[in-house]
Amino acid sequence: xxxxxxxxxxxxxxxxxxxxxxxxxxxxxxxxxxxxxxxxxxxxxxxxxxxxxxxxxxxxxxxxxxxxxxxxxxxxxxxxxxxxxxxxxxxxxxxxxxxxxxxxxxxxxxxxxxxxxxxxxxxxxxxxxxxxxxxxxxxxxxxxxxxxxxxxxxxxxxxxxxxxxxxxxxxxxxxxxxxxxxxxxxxxxxxxxxxxxxxxxxxxxxxxxxxxxxxxxxxxxxxxxxxxxxxxxxxxxxxxxxxxxxxxxxxxxxxxxxxxxxxxxxxxxxxxxxxxxxxxxxxxxxxxxxxxxxxxxxxxxxxxxxxxxxxxxxxxxxxxxxxxxxxxxxxxxxxxxxxxxxxxxxxxxxxxxxxxxxxxxxxxxxxxxxxxxxxxxxxxxxxxxxxxxxxxxxxxxxxxxxxxxxxxxxxxxxxxxxxxxxxxxxxxxxxxxxxxxxxxxxxxxxxxxxxxxxx
Amino acid sequence: xxxxxxxxxxxxxxxxxxxxxxxxxxxxxxxxxxxxxxxxxxxxxxxxxxxxxxxxxxxxxxxxxxxxxxxxxxxxxxxxxxxxxxxxxxxxxxxxxxxxxxxxxxxxxxxxxxxxxxxxxxxxxxxxxxxxxxxxxxxxxxxxxxxxxxxxxxxxxxxxxxxxxxxxxxxxxxxxxxxxxxxxxxxxxxxxxxxxxxxxxxxxxxxxxxxxxxxxxxxxxxxxxxxxxxxxxxxxxxxxxxxxxxxxxxxxxxxxxxxxxxxxxxxxxxxxxxxxxxxxxxxxxxxxxxxxxxxxxxxxxxxxxxxxxxxxxxxxxxx
Numbered sequence: 001x002x003x004x005x006x007x008x009x010x011x012x013x014x015x016x017x018x019x020x021x022x023x024x025x026x027x028x029x030x031x032x033x034x035x036x037x038x039x040x041x042x043x044x045x046x047x048x049x050x051x052x053x054x055x056x057x058x059x060x061x062x063x064x065x066x067x068x069x070x071x072x073x074x075x076x077x078x079x080x081x082x083x084x085x086x087x088x089x090x091x092x093x094x095x096x097x098x099x100x101x102x103x104x105x106x107x108x109x110x111x112x113x114x115x116x117x118x119x120x121x122x123x124x125x126x127x128x129x130x131x132x133x134x135x136x137x138x139x140x141x142x143x144x145x146x147x148x149x150x151x152x153x154x155x156x157x158x159x160x161x162x163x164x165x166x167x168x169x170x171x172x173x174x175x176x177x178x179x180x181x182x183x184x185x186x187x188x189x190x191x192x193x194x195x196x197x198x199x200x201x202x203x204x205x206x207x208x209x210x211x212x213x214x215x216x217x218x219x220x221x222x223x224x225x226x227x228x229x230x231x232x233x234x235x236x237x238x239x240x241x242x243x244x245x246x247x248x249x250x251x252x253x254x255x256x257x258x259x260x261x262x263x264x265x266x267x268x269x270x271x272x273x274x275x276x277x278x279x280x281x282x283x284x285x286x287x288x289x290x291x292x293x294x295x296x297x298x299x300x301x302x303x304x305x306x307x308x309x310x311x312x313x314x315x316x317x318x319x320x321x322x323x324x325x326x327x328x329x330x331x332x333x334x335x336x337x338x339x340x341x342x343x344x345x346x347x348x349x350x351x352x353x354x355x356x357x358x359x360x361x362x363x364x365x366x367x368x369x370x371x372x373x374x375x376x377x378x379x380x381x382x383x384x385x386x387x388x389x390x391x392x393x394x395x396x397x398x399x400x401x402x403x404x405x406x407x408x409x410x411x412x413x414x415x416x417x418x419x420x421x422x423x424x425x426x427x428x429x430x431x432x433x434x435x436x437x438x439x440x441x442x443x444x445x446x447x448x449x450x451x452x453x454x455x
Numbered sequence: 456x457x458x459x460x461x462x463x464x465x466x467x468x469x470x471x472x473x474x475x476x477x478x479x480x481x482x483x484x485x486x487x488x489x490x491x492x493x494x495x496x497x498x499x500x501x502x503x504x505x506x507x508x509x510x511x512x513x514x515x516x517x518x519x520x521x522x523x524x525x526x527x528x529x530x531x532x533x534x535x536x537x538x539x540x541x542x543x544x545x546x547x548x549x550x551x552x553x554x555x556x557x558x559x560x561x562x563x564x565x566x567x568x569x570x571x572x573x574x575x576x577x578x579x580x581x582x583x584x585x586x587x588x589x590x591x592x593x594x595x596x597x598x599x600x601x602x603x604x605x606x607x608x609x610x611x612x613x614x615x616x617x618x619x620x621x622x623x624x625x626x627x628x629x630x631x632x633x634x635x636x637x638x639x640x641x642x643x644x645x646x647x648x649x650x651x652x653x654x655x656x657x658x659x660x661x662x663x664x665x666x667x668x669x670x671x672x673x674x675x676x677x678x679x680x681x682x683x684x685x686x687x688x689x690x691x692x693x694x695x696x697x698x699x700x701x702x703x704x705x706x707x708x709x710x711x712x713x714x715x716x717x718x719x720x721x722x723x724x725x726x727x728x729x730x731x732x733x734x735x736x737x738x739x740x741x742x743x744x745x746x747x748x749x750x751x752x753x754x755x756x757x758x759x760x761x762x763x764x765x766x767x768x769x770x771x772x773x774x
Contacts, residue, residue: 053719131643135651136586145593145644152640153600156633160603163610187629190607191614198613205606212599 004433008426015420017268019177033408040401043394052122056392061377065391066120068369069399073113074224079253080106080154081217085210094281096424097273102257103158108409110151112402119398139230146223150216157209163202165418167192221249228376234311235376240300247296251289252365258282258358260410273420276351283354286361287343290336315379324375327367335364468492468557472546478536480569486532488546490557496528501550504532507543516545541566590648597641604634698762701755715766726767729760
């Protein structure tokens with residue numbers, strides 16, 4: 001077995017790879033994303049000038065793609081919480097190579113998701129009224145409260161375990177990466193030199209945030225579900241929404257993490273660290289959550305469908321038989337059953353199988369958000385003909401623009417931040433080598449551990 | 456019947472209120488209020504009737520009606536009594552002359568119980584379950600985040616006093632900034648929560664809000680056409696300004712958009728002569744409501760025609 005020190009050196013080399021080399025493909029990709037974003041900005045400028053009439057939203061169906069996207073992005077932000085906090089709390093050591101990416105997805109997805117609420121506003125200049133006139137009796141206020149708390153908490157939770165790695169970058173990369181990044185590492189690493197008292201303080205901070213962020217994350221998507229669940233509308237008037245949204249959030253969060261991992265693994269040749277087992281474990285989690293989602297669907301629709309209170313029949317027909325049937329059955333069979341099958345059989349239990357499952361899950365979960373928003377609003381409250389909704393090109397443009405913002409921030413972050421938790425992975429490798437009876441010089445092992453960041 | 460329950464003097468204005476000695480649920484109640492300056496009545500003054508109400512632990516005055524005084528300086532408020540408690544009421548002066556300062560008049564009269572089809576109090580009150588529980592929860596969560604953020608400051612401090620290590624110039628600035636941001640944001644959120652019952656639109660100052668008038672099931676309401684609530688058309692200005700105010704107040708802008716350039720519902724309006732416009736307004740072509748003389752007088756249509764001509768000449772910015 002390789003010595004801890006050598007292993008760590010190779011890991012540092014792999015982690016800093018994106019920072020030391022910028023390929024033409026990278027520049028083209030950034031250019032493409034910027035073009036999509038520019039198009040989205042143009043679409044939004046039209047919306048600002050002419051108002052929400054440029055969207056397909058009208059009086060009867062007054063929420064659409066924007067609110068679906070809000071729910072979806074807030075949902076995938078749960079990746080960081082589950083992978084990082086829950087697995088850290090349960091001492092699952094295999095998690096270490098994927099935590100950093102998961103935490104990044106959380107912070108970035110939250111920023112993008114929250115933006116959709118502002119995009120959905122006809123008068124975004126009135127956003128501060130939420131603070132001047134907002135009252136805690138309103139579920140919208142609960143959203144503001146929960147999302148802002150989660151955003152701050154997850155940024156801190158992203159930053160804390162990164163401090164030793166930023167210090168490593170500060171010491172290793174020095175001035176060779178240009179003045180901005182050199183200054184950035186000096187500032188963000190603070191005075192981290194890896195003394196025992198610093199490790200103690202860091203451990204304490206991480207432990208606090210790890211525990212705290214789990215209930216915050218659960219509250220966030222529960223509260224997001226309550227902007228629907230607190231409304232007296234057929235299809236939304238159910239207590240299962242909190243659970244369904246939290247489960248769906250973690251579900252789509254894992255899927256997004258798998259896709260980001262697969263992309264970065266291929267682009268930066270991180271095969272050694274992002275191993276098949278990481279994809280498989282996440283794939284199993286994905287399959288487990290697919291089963292939970294199927295269960296929740298049955299629980300919800302059987303209890304309300306068995307009784308069919310007034311108005312429910314219309315909701316049922318449009319979801320299962322009529323207008324939205326193809327979307328719903330796609331969501332249930334392609335988005336839930338196929339991923340389980342892919343994980344069930346050995347020939348597909350490969351990285352490509354997991355990635356396909358993840359892509360299907362992300363699409364299906366987006367469809368689910370769309371169905372919840374639109375079918376709920378489509379049920380007529382009075383005897384009028386149900387109206388229809390299909391997003392306008394402005395809505396699509398803004399949606400793709402914001403998705404490009406999400407990708408762009410992740411793309412740029414790879415160039416600036418350590419995407420692996422070097423110190424946690426080194427710790428894991430050291431423990432592994434002790435367990436496997438590897439008898440390297442004990443002192444050098446301890447030194448590598450204690451040394452932490454200082455290269 | 457006429458028992459002035461309160462007389463308020465401020466500067467030289469006097470506000471008097473005459474209320475019934477008592478009422479029963481379901482009665483039609485009239486309350487008269489008069490405003491005078493140096494004993495002479497003030498016509499065209501806006502008087503507001505409000506009613507003390509409890510709302511989630513807060514007491515405040517909820518506006519229930521506003522009326523403009525006639526030539527005798529008197530405004531009459533009419534409403535159907537629905538409040539079994541007979542809570543305190545108040546009449547205040549609300550413009551338009553900023554020179555006139557009149558103290559509000561508070562009064563109260565007993566209300567006999569009677570049959571009514573709804574209860575005025577809704578919901579289940581669980582004594583300990585209030586907004587303070589939420590405030591406590593938020594304080595705990597944000598306090599904990601602050602404790603974690605403070606560890607960053609400690610880390611920086613340990614580094615600064617650390618021995619042989621390479622010294623960096625980053626120091627504890629960022630850590631301090633993060634901690635301060637967390638504490639500030641947390642405090643702002645707590646402040647919003649604590650303040651939130653008082654920010655309800657029906658409590659306190661009505662600044663920035665336009666309320667929808669309340670109508671009761673058995674109460675006839677005059678049809679004034681679709682329009683802005685409580686619109687006041689300026690009296691002494693030119694025809695174009697009056698036309699513009701009417702264009703908003705009577706709801707034309709609702710379909711034809713602010714500068715009459717046409718929207719989803721109403722088409723773009725050309726400059727018209729008065730007769731053409733009058734014919735269309737009275738007839739209501741293409742799904743537009745027909746405005747009767749009671750909703751829009753011939754003179755008013757003339758002002759609107761002036762406004763349209765001005766807009767088409769580019770003489771007004773529209774909205």
